[in-house]
Amino acid sequence: MDRTKVLIVDDDAALLAKLNQVLHKEGFAVESVQTGENCLERLKPFAPDLLIIDIVLTGSAAATTGMDGMELLRRVRQRSSVPVIMLTRTSIGYVKVAALTIGADDYLTKPFDPEELVARARAILRRTKSQQPGEPVLKFRRLRIDPGARRVWKDDAPLALRPLEYDLLYALAKRPGQVYNREQLINRAWKHDHYGDERVVDVHMGRLRKKIEDDSRNPRLIVTVRGAGYRFEDEPVS
Numbered sequence: 001m002d003r004t005k006v007l008i009v010d011d012d013a014a015l016l017a018k019l020n021q022v023l024h025k026e027g028f029a030v031e032s033v034q035t036g037e038n039c040l041e042r043l044k045p046f047a048p049d050l051l052i053i054d055i056v057l058t059g060s061a062a063a064t065t066g067m068d069g070m071e072l073l074r075r076v077r078q079r080s081s082v083p084v085i086m087l088t089r090t091s092i093g094y095v096k097v098a099a100l101t102i103g104a105d106d107y108l109t110k111p112f113d114p115e116e117l118v119a120r121a122r123a124i125l126r127r128t129k130s131q132q133p134g135e136p137v138l139k140f141r142r143l144r145i146d147p148g149a150r151r152v153w154k155d156d157a158p159l160a161l162r163p164l165e166y167d168l169l170y171a172l173a174k175r176p177g178q179v180y181n182r183e184q185l186i187n188r189a190w191k192h193d194h195y196g197d198e199r200v201v202d203v204h205m206g207r208l209r210k211k212i213e214d215d216s217r218n219p220r221l222i223v224t225v226r227g228a229g230y231r232f233e234d235e236p237v238s
Contacts, residue, residue: 036067140234172232
């Protein structure tokens, strides 16, 4: 059986060595690089199942390219949907929100326990690969959701959703008209794999709306119920 492949990008050589050791021990195939340019060069030939990127990348190796982790994430998202965990040196909320908005799947603040990184990696990979065989296709006036294939169509055109975006949509669409607060959505979409602030739900919901709504600033399919949560409003069809 092929091992799950992880590509790590960090300018801290000591941390890279430690993460390599931990992830190898957990059964992952690991490559590590110190610059964004090297990451982009390895992205296609290595074909990682997961990327781990340091947001700052301020070391001497990274400084020669002028590419920090945020810019690297933008460039990765132009060519790949590979899941990404961002490593940060700050707990400032807007930095983490910016990373999630650009396309990160999760973040972890340094210093951290490597075992927590392993747990988050496994959680993301479970969502990426999980299916719901036997569950019926959900059909609505605008959307169609196939749980077995984890695919979504809007007006018969396929949508490219990230794993968490799909899980949020599916959780809401299973109960049209039902209002869910952040905690309930975390329990249904993240299950037991969430670590951190409940407000990340709003960031992922914003990304989801940009993909499924005609106008994300005036949503019609997933509406906000002020002070309560979110509600799915597309009309079911037989």
